[in-house]
Amino acid sequence: MQLEKIYEPGRFEPHWAQWWIETGMFHAVPKPGKYFSLVIPPPNVTGSLHMGHMLDHALIDMAVRWHRMSGDNTLWVPGTDHAGIATQMVVERELAKEGITRQQLGREEFVKRCWKWKEIYQKRIDDQMKRLGSSCDWERERFTFDPGLSRAVREAFVRLYEKGLIYRGEYMVNWCPRCNTAISDLETVHTTTQGHLWYIRYPYAGGTIVVATTRPETMLGDTAVAIHPEDARYASLHGRTVTLPLMDREIPVILDQLVDPKFGTGIVKVTPAHDANDFEMGKRHKLPFIKVIDESAAMTPAAGRFSGLDRFEARKQVVAELRQLGLIEKIEPYTLSLAVCDRCKTPVEPLVSTQWFVKMKPLAKPAIDAVDDGRIQFIPANWTTTYHHWMDNIRDWCVSRQLWWGHRIPAWYCDDCHQLTVSREDPTHCSHCQSGSIRQETDVLDTWFSSGLWPFSTLGWPDDTEDLRAFYPTTLLVTGFDILFFWVARMIFLGLEMTGEVPFRQVHLHGLVRDPEGQKMSKTKGNVIDPLTVNEQYGTDAVRLSLVQGAASGMDISFTPDRMDASRAFANKIWNAARFIFMKMEAAGVEPRIPSSPALACLEDRWIHNRLQNAIATMNSSLEQHRYHEAADAIYHFIWDDFCDWYIELKKLRMRDGSGYDDNWRDLLFVFEHALRLLHPIMPFITEELWQRLRNADSPLSIALTNYPSADLSRLDPSADSSMATLQAIITAARTLRAELVPGNVSALPATLYTHGASSQVVTAAREAIERLGNVKLTLEQGSTPHLGGAVRSTPEFDLVLHLPAADTNALRTRLEKEIEQLHKAATNSERQLSNDEFVRKAPEQIVTNIRAKLADYKAQLAKSRATLEALGQ
RNA sequence: GGGCCUGUAGCUCAGUUGGUUAGAGCGCUACCUUGACACGGUAGAGGUCACAGAUUCGAGUUCUGUCAGGCCCACCA
Numbered sequence: 040m041q042l043e044k045i046y047e048p049g050r051f052e053p054h055w056a057q058w059w060i061e062t063g064m065f066h067a068v069p070k071p072g073k074y075f076s077l078v079i080p081p082p083n084v085t086g087s088l089h090m091g092h093m094l095d096h097a098l099i100d101m102a103v104r105w106h107r108m109s110g111d112n113t114l115w116v117p118g119t120d121h122a123g124i125a126t127q128m129v130v131e132r133e134l135a136k137e138g139i140t141r142q143q144l145g146r147e148e149f150v151k152r153c154w155k156w157k158e159i160y161q162k163r164i165d166d167q168m169k170r171l172g173s174s175c176d177w178e179r180e181r182f183t184f185d186p187g188l189s190r191a192v193r194e195a196f197v198r199l200y201e202k203g204l205i206y207r208g209e210y211m212v213n214w215c216p217r218c219n220t221a222i223s224d225l226e227t228v229h230t231t232t233q234g235h236l237w238y239i240r241y242p243y244a245g246g247t248i249v250v251a252t253t254r255p256e257t258m259l260g261d262t263a264v265a266i267h268p269e270d271a272r273y274a275s276l277h278g279r280t281v282t283l284p285l286m287d288r289e290i291p292v293i294l295d296q297l298v299d300p301k302f303g304t305g306i307v308k309v310t311p312a313h314d315a316n317d318f319e320m321g322k323r324h325k326l327p328f329i330k331v332i333d334e335s336a337a338m339t340p341a342a343g344r345f346s347g348l349d350r351f352e353a354r355k356q357v358v359a360e361l362r363q364l365g366l367i368e369k370i371e372p373y374t375l376s377l378a379v380c381d382r383c384k385t386p387v388e389p390l391v392s393t394q395w396f397v398k399m400k401p402l403a404k405p406a407i408d409a410v411d412d413g414r415i416q417f418i419p420a421n422w423t424t425t426y427h428h429w430m431d432n433i434r435d436w437c438v439s440r441q442l443w444w445g446h447r448i449p450a451w452y453c454d455d456c457h458q459l460t461v462s463r464e465d466p467t468h469c470s471h472c473q474s475g476s477i478r479q480e481t482d483v484l485d486t487w488f489s490s491g492l493w494p495f496s497t498l499g500w501p502d503d504t505e506d507l508r509a510f511y512p513t514t515l516l517v518t519g520f521d522i523l524f525f526w527v528a529r530m531i532f533l534g535l536e537m538t539g540e541v542p543f544r545q546v547h548l549h550g551l552v553r554d555p556e557g558q559k560m561s562k563t564k565g566n567v568i569d570p571l572t573v574n575e576q577y578g579t580d581a582v583r584l585s586l587v588q589g590a591a592s593g594m595d596i597s598f599t600p601d602r603m604d605a606s607r608a609f610a611n612k613i614w615n616a617a618r619f620i621f622m623k624m625e626a627a628g629v630e631p632r633i634p635s636s637p638a639l640a641c642l643e644d645r646w647i648h649n650r651l652q653n654a655i656a657t658m659n660s661s662l663e664q665h666r667y668h669e670a671a672d673a674i675y676h677f678i679w680d681d682f683c684d685w686y687i688e689l690k691k692l693r694m695r696d697g698s699g700y701d702d703n704w705r706d707l708l709f710v711f712e713h714a715l716r717l718l719h720p721i722m723p724f725i726t727e728e729l730w731q732r733l734r735n736a737d738s739p740l741s742i743a744l745t746n747y748p749s750a751d752l753s754r755l756d757p758s759a760d761s762s763m764a765t766l767q768a769i770i771t772a773a774r775t776l777r778a779e780l781v782p783g784n785v786s787a788l789p790a791t792l793y794t795h796g797a798s799s800q801v802v803t804a805a806r807e808a809i810e811r812l813g814n815v816k817l818t819l820e821q822g823s824t825p826h827l828g829g830a831v832r833s834t835p836e837f838d839l840v841l842h843l844p845a846a847d848t849n850a851l852r853t854r855l856e857k858e859i860e861q862l863h864k865a866a867t868n869s870e871r872q873l874s875n876d877e878f879v880r881k882a883p884e885q886i887v888t889n890i891r892a893k894l895a896d897y898k899a900q901l902a903k904s905r906a907t908l909e910a911l912g913q
Numbered sequence: 914g915g916g917c918c919u920g921u922a923g924c925u926c927a928g929u930u931g932g933u934u935a936g937a938g939c940g941c942u943a944c945c946u947u948g949a950c951a952c953g954g955u956a957g958a959g960g961u962c963a964c965a966g967a968u969u970c971g972a973g974u975u976c977u978g979u980c981a982g983g984c985c986c987a988c989c990a
Contacts, residue, residue: 044950229987236990252990265990299989307990316988376987421917428916428986524986555925557983588938589926594918595983599925601939608952619949668927672937687949771956778956782944814955865934872933877970886932886971893933 042621046614048578052724056172064741065107065174067114069509075106076114076510077543078494079175080518080526081183083122084160085129088167090552090560090598091519093570097583098549098590098667099517100173104720105662106514107174108747114510115174116497118181119161121153123445123486124218124226124382130156130444146443153444157182167570171579172723174743179506181497183489184446191496192446192489193463195537200450200461204398204536205438207450207459211318212437214390215380216336220441221394222380223485224434225524227387229376236303236373237358240366243281248273249368251303253375254313255361256354258283259342260331261290263309265320268294270305284366285357286343293324312391328391336388350388395439395448395482399532403430406532409541415531418547418665419593422523429524438485445483452478491529494542501537513543520548520593547665550595552586557597568598580722581606587721588671609675610725613718616683617729620711626696629704631733637709638702642766642804643689645759647710650681656750658717674718682714685767689808708733713748720747762801765836766808772832773813776841780830780850789842790815791829793822798836815841830854833903835896848911855908859901866897 059065067076077099082092099115107113130153131141141149161182168175181188199205212221237255240247241264250264261283266273273292280289290309297316298307311321312328321328331342338345338353345353361367378387407430409415410423417423439448451460453469454476460466468475489496494513498506512534518527527546534542553559554566561567573582584606589596624631639645654677661670686707693703712733719726719742730742739745773790781788787810794802799821802809810817830841830851843851869890872878879887 042949045952046950250990254990297988297990302989309990314988314990316990319988375990425917425985432987520985594926597925599939601925604952605938608950611952612950615950615953617949622949664929666929669929672927676937683950684954688954691949774955775957778944782956785945785947861934868934872971875970879970881970882932889933 042618046611051728052579055724055727056170066176066178069505073111075111076513077515078116081118081120082164084119084157085125087163090568094552094586096173097586101720116179117175121184127442127444149443188496191492193449194501197463207395209393211315211389212394213387217383217385223437226381227378228381232377234373234375236371238368241281248306249304250306250308255357257310257313260310260312260329261308262326263290263293265293265295265298265307265309267298267300270300295320394437397436397438399433399435402532403433405535414541416545422548438488439482442483448480448482450480491533495538512540515545516543517547549590553595553597555599577603577607580724581610588668623694627698629700633712633735634705634709638705640702644706645756646763647686649755652750655748678714765798765801766805770813772839773815776830787814787816791818791840793820793838831907833900859904862897862901869894
């Protein structure tokens with residue numbers, strides 16, 4: 040039973056991690072009654088887990104373990120996401136190393152490669168999760184692309200299509216020329232870039248006009264110029280045409296409200312095929328759409344002699360030619376916000392193309408209502424505003440991607456009648472003309488379409504399964520705020536549409552894990568921290584505690600080694616408390632057993648019991664309210680300060696080797712075992728390891744299956760708190776005097792303790808404790824007049840006089856002066872408050888009374904200290 | 914252009930309904946290797962709570978404004 044001096048988490052954590060899984064104790068069985076269910080934000084199979092995942096999983100696992108121990112039928116569904124475009128990119132990158140492209144490989148072979156990749160990384164992710172002690176139900180592991188979930192995707196798509204909420208059409212989309220696919224608005228990021236504003240002359244019969252543009256190359260596709268209808272400067276242009284330079288095309292001058300007369304020259308070139316605004320204008324004014332840039336960002340034949348050039352090369356040449364022709368009026372530097380592909384940072388090309396869209400307005404309404412009426416609650420609540428803002432202004436969702444890795448859209452084109460067949464099952468013929476000549480759409484769905492179904496597709500939807508009935512809607516979602524729109528919002532509207540219910544009742548959005556300098560961790564910056572490395576270095580428990588403590592208010596957390604050191608020290612502290620307990624048990628001949636109730640025989644027992652009940656109450660309410668750092672703080676200080684620094688120190692004085700099992704053991708073990716259970720959701724490994732050494736024969740298999748403590752406030756003993764406070768104050772007074780006046784002196788010094796009123800009894804009973812912990816040899820006196828020959832510390836309850844071996848008068852005087860100064864300051868403060876009539880009249884009586892009492896104390900102590908100082912001077 | 918967040922000890926951060934002398938961890942100073950633990954113990958030093966107003970008997974906490982930093986959304990060529 041001997042424990043090592045230093046806790047080595049690496050020796051125990053892998054064992055318990057594996058054992059928890061082998062026993063299958065986290066498998067949830069559907070049954071009626073109170074449940075707690077949660078689905079994992081499925082990590083992408085693109086790679087292994089990073090610190091962000093670890094934070095997420097630490098928070099989830101804490102909630103899950105707490106609910107499980109609290110008696111809820113608890114399910115945590117694990118799984119991974121196929122992550123369409125992201126995975127396709129990494130697999131393509133792998134292929135590039137072999138010198139092949141996916142086109143060379145062909146679609147079928149490429150998808151096989153993706154699956155192979157998925158197998159490797161899913162296993163890696165699973166192993167990492169298991170090593171972190173995540174208490175999920177591995178029997179229910181899911182993948183967004185597995186057969187069951189793919190069926191859910193089809194069902195959802197077909198339902199939306201049948202309801203008219205999915206349409207196909209030619210629209211302006213964000214096109215990434217590198218990924219060679221359309222992407223949604225969310226998948227673009229806007230970066231401020233230094234560019235130019237080119238002022239170009241367009242000649243017309245009456246002279247020239249000047250337009251300003253940031254993208255001169257798109258002029259090749261201009262089909263109009265636009266002015267504001269009320270712009271008096273250009274009234275003469277109404278109804279005229281201008282000549283498009285380089286192309287020698289006559290294009291009309293149109294009037295449109297969208298033009299801002301104050302920007303540039305007030306005249307804007309209109310390129311309906313390559314700008315979202317111009318696209319709208321083009322439709323309004325029935326302009327021709329001339330596509331001059333293609334899907335690979337090269338100029339099309341419609342660009343005439345510029346055909347085949349890359350768009351940026353074309354820009355240079357267009358500008359050069361215009362300059363030669365004297366058509367450039369001026370060039371200004373200009374800061375613009377450039378849309379680039381979120382994945383590869385290539386500038387997005389707005390292109391008109393045929394894509395599939397989800398109609399958002401009808402879906403957004405119920406999703407907004409669900410949050411407004413509180414069926415879904417955001418934590419922290421201020422995310423509600425952000426969610427609202429986005430949902431209120433939502434645009435249709437482009438869900439088709441020109442990729443290979445993903446759910447292929449279940450639509451078939453008929454070569455004969457050119458109609459569409461959208462179907463749950465693969466059709467053999469066209470549903471319109473019965474022709475057998477049909478081809479399936481080659482596009483796949485946006486990866487977020489399948490993850491949007493995750494909370495119910497993982498539970499068996501669209502079938503009416505036992506799991507759905509027992510665990511849906513899920514209780515809580517824990518995820519980073521960065522995927523609020525991508526994922527959370529989509530789950531909400533898809534959940535409501537598909538199941539008629541919210542997918543979850545609460546959403547806890549946490550921050551990002553940053554490096555010690557507060558920088559976002561990224562592979563390119565090279566500042567990513569591998570969870571495995573830190574877990575080996577500090578222990579998973581310690582890292583979990585650090586993350587939980589840091590995840591206070593949903594803000595980002597800086598991952599600093601200092602914090603980890605402190606957490607590791609805490610694990611070591613617990614370990615050594617256990618080491619002491621086990622050593623003493625052995626010496627006393629006590630067998631491990633968990634008592635069912637405390638004995639409460641001594642003052643420190645009654646006191647620690649109070650503290651324990653407080654800690655229990657705080658833990659439960661903090662966890663309930665998602666105030667995780669508060670919970671972590673409560674158990675940390677209970678164990679370290681109350682239990683180790685005071686309780687064990689006091690108990691040491693009562694423990695006699697060979698004494699056998701007595702009341703001291705009963706309380707010590709009772710409290711310690713409770714502390715382990717309280718801590719278990721945050722630090723599962725060390726608590727399991729130590730609890731197993733204590734467990735009774737009839738205990739549950741694992742601490743994870745025990746009941747979470749609930750506060751029993753009926754047995755609180757307030758008198759124990761005040762007695763203990765007095766005791767602590769006396770001991771602290773002795774230590775303070777010693778430290779300030781005789782530093783380095785290790786011998787027990789004589790001291791006289793004068794007690795007044797109730798404290799006398801406490802002191803008599805705790806005499807040994809005071810002497811041992813305060814390192815003094817006590818003489819006890821009663822009464823209010825202290826002996827004035829030594830270092831004095833006065834409080835309303837007692838006066839402690841420390842008799843110094845060779846009294847250093849100067850030191851004593853300094854000490855007294857300091858005390859007088861502090862008391863004087865406090866007294867003045869109180870007096871000032873009490874002299875304020877309005878305060879006395881309006882403040883709660885309790886507060887005023889307290890201040891009056893304190894003032895009286897300060898004055899009495901001041902008088903004593905001053906008298907002592909005077910006596911010293913003589 | 915809109916929206917959100919942050920500014921408290923040298924550093925990283927707590928501080929729920931306004932209320933008695935503003936806390937923690939790390940770091941720092943002094944002392945202690947005491948039979949659980951030096952990843953420890955004890956005692957300390959250190960803060961005009963970014964700034965300016967307002968409300969109030971009372972503001973780190975509420976309101977307004979300013980400054981500084983961060984993030985998100987947005988069709989201004």
